[in-house]
Amino acid sequence: MRPEALGRMRARSPMEGGSAGSSRRRWFSLEVLRYAALSWGAIVVLLPLLWMVVTSLKPISAVFSTTWDPKEAEWANYLRALRAAPFGRYFANSIFVAGSVTVTQVLLGAMAGYGFAKFRFRARSQLFLAVLTTMMIPFQVIMLPLYTMMRWLGWLDSFQGLIVPGALTGFGVFVMRQFISTIPDEYVDAARVDGAGEWRVFWNVILPLSKNGLVALAILTFLASWDNLLWPLIVVSRDELRTIPLGLALFESSYFTQYNYQMAVAVMATIPVLVVYLILRPHIIRGVILSGVKG
Amino acid sequence: MDLLRLRYPQRIALAGLLFTLPAIIFFAIFFFYPMVQAFFMSLTDWSLLRPPRFVGLANYAGLFSDAVFRRSVAVTALYVAGVCGGAIPGALIFAVLLRSAHRLHAFFEAAYFLPTVVSLVVVSILWKFLLQRLGLVNLILGGLGVEPLAWLASSSWSQLAMIIVTVWRFFGYFVVLFLSGLAGIPREYEEAAAIDGAAPLQVFVKVTLPLLGPVLLLTLVVGVINAVQMFVPQYVVTRGGPADSTRVLVLLIYETAFRYLRMGEAAAMSIVLLQLLVLFTIAQFRLFGRVEPL
């Protein structure tokens, strides 16, 4: 049953009010307060984003004014901003890096998650604990040795350097283990009885059954990698390899008086993510919930 | 080892190990080895441009007498406290409000979660603009009769600004987490308490909150670990200024390593950070009980 329907059913529950008459009034004003609060919350959340869009269409002289005439919208700001830096390349780089990281995270995470969830082998709990520990290690601790490692490998200013250290996280293994452990063992046993090799079982049984988890993990991983600034900042110097966050940060620091262009670039960077969000929101939410508290 | 001679259960167990092996090897190379390296790096004086020189615990000793480092720890602690103290209770309240809202529920949830998917760099750039002297925030404050605030040029207001930006961005994430946690609490408990004559607030405090305990604890730990690693708002909006008031530890470590080329010192800072985090997490679990993710 959908949550809204449940809510409707429970609306008359004792939580919201006792007997008739005065309680009905109390119930009504409580509801008003509730929606008022929720609406204010929505305004606080959405107003800055709206302001971002409006500012992107203003001339530089008007960026701080409160009045705006939609008829005078300067769509040319977008063109001018695009020409200021090779955002197309930054975008392509981001897609390539985030895509590669997502593929490895999902694949290796699913494999390891399956191994931890459905098998019993020696040192299993110790190894899983080690995996969990990686989630607790702040990136700051390993970023310096990782930099020297990239330097030693000659991977600075390269796609390998950008992709490989972030290719897998303990989070991915953890999430997939959680998800796969909910798959009934019978499916696995049935496939084995049918003579399937272990890899076939994984590929043809586990993966399809954990599709929801895979998609959720993929989306979360993609978004996190897309948004990463610190590691590219350390690894990348050449313009050809800059990802969107680097490009945005550089653009902001060199055009820091031109807020309309900054906002135009910000809007353009947000639109793809917004589209993904609107289409895949349930999956994203599911991923967030998976990562959080089921245990 | 002759694989074919293994008995079937042993072969299965081996397969399981093999499935986890790529991940284990990856973590060994890219997490655990660097961690060990970081520790050894912290015992050296290394400027990247010359070979490292062993100095023992001198870096750590230097850190404790370094005013800049101490300030950074204090600034980070304040920031983390502000973010978690603001986002978690706030999100909890809104989650409670939202869960019984049957109209526009999907809209509110989608709206609140929206900032979480917007790039953190974009969010920082946006808020840097909003917090200008003549920016939107001061405009609104002006409408309420408040003098414009020096958001980005005053130590205390900058710190508050960093907290506001971070809370704004992650608020929806916590709301979703709590909604899910609340949904996992059977309504019967709350209804039973209400029938017994408890007021809604009492029900919330005495019944709902304790049942949310594990969720809250995990959220707090995850929130702290993430807040400690925050870097983007401080880098984009204030660059650690003014007067080091927003120079959180990650930023200081980054600058010490890559701007001042003091790798050993930066490594020592990161190890100290790790220790503090470990201590904090242990304290959390001791104080508020265990959560079994396994």
Add this chain to the structure above:
Amino acid sequence: MGAKREVGLWLVVLILLLGTIPVARGQQQITLSYWHHIHKPANDLEARLITEFESRSPGVRVQVTLIEDADLNTKLLTAMAGGAGPDIFNLFDGFFTSYVTSGFLAPVDLQVFQAPSYGDLTSRWLRGSLSGYTNRGKIYGIPSELSSYGFWINAKHFQESGLNADKDAPRTWEDVARVGQKLARFKGNTLVRKGYAQSWRFPVRYLIIFDAMLRQAGGQIFNAEGTQVLLPSQPTRKALQTWVDFVRRSRIDDPALGGGKRAEEEFGAGLASMMGSAGSWFLPLLKEQYPSVAPDARVIPYPRFRGGPDIASDVYGYAWMVNAHGANQKAAWRFAEFMSSHQRDYINIGIFHPRLGWFDTPEAKNYPYFQLWVSELSKGSYTPRVVRLEEAAAVIGRMIERASIDGADVAKSIDEARQELQKVLR
């Protein structure tokens, strides 16, 4: 998932992974990677010069990477330390020592410059202008700029405040405070137009400006060799108090207004009536990006202290330097030689190469305020040369911000800075 879809997915993955394999480059082509800081007039000029260079040098391509000034040193050092540095770059002279002592720089190719010796090369330039790029008798940089800050005022603002831009132009820091108070505009208790925009937020600028003020007050940050911290109490207090007073006493400056903009940008945007952190290079930028303010801008000599020595703002420079580990050093030096030979084009955008006789060129004589720039350049000292320049600059910046923004005790801030600087020199 059907088998076909599987294969398709793996093909996509494979293609993506293959994309990382670098495609074999054409054999004859040399690509010179060149890093420069962001300064639009110079970037535009160099883009034109590069096209000309490429047409004259078959087989050589120049690929420019533009980086924000404040970040260039960090990015460059990290890249060089990682073995991934560019072939040639244009760098601020204050950073020279750290690069040359780390073995990153290649000495100038005398053959390309057709000079029999380093001494001969030095004699082609203004006396002393190559000293900042010389190490153990060898030269490692070809200067591309020599600048010092001038003091810029908005004549229209003066006029509107009942002042005369010529007669009332400030000559001393004390004048700046006095005149600034007449120029500053308030809305309620908030400053909305600065009388004098000091330079905030950019560490190296803090160092350059404060170093000059301290010299004007009779002290120095470091000794001449850069091996000792001086920061004598009395003069430092005078210099720092002057800075702080503009914010807290005469209240003609406010770090909050402008929020992260450079002082010269605030001046161009009409948010400040006076500004002292831009050199001769600022005029073309002003004309291009702030055409409404450009006609009102005047340049006057940098303020001194009343009764103090006639010392101008600090002199600094930029130079072309070549990566000692690069594969195309000869081509890189040819490129530097080519760019350097176009000094007259650079003079037209206010960037002066300290070549011998540069001030006799018609371009120089026609450049606005030319005499003033030359005179001020002759009265300034070079920015301090310490190996850890960024750290030293951060310490000075911290001292200034603590005293001005946090209201910390001036003497205490100075003592803390002195201690922190000891560490920087180690």
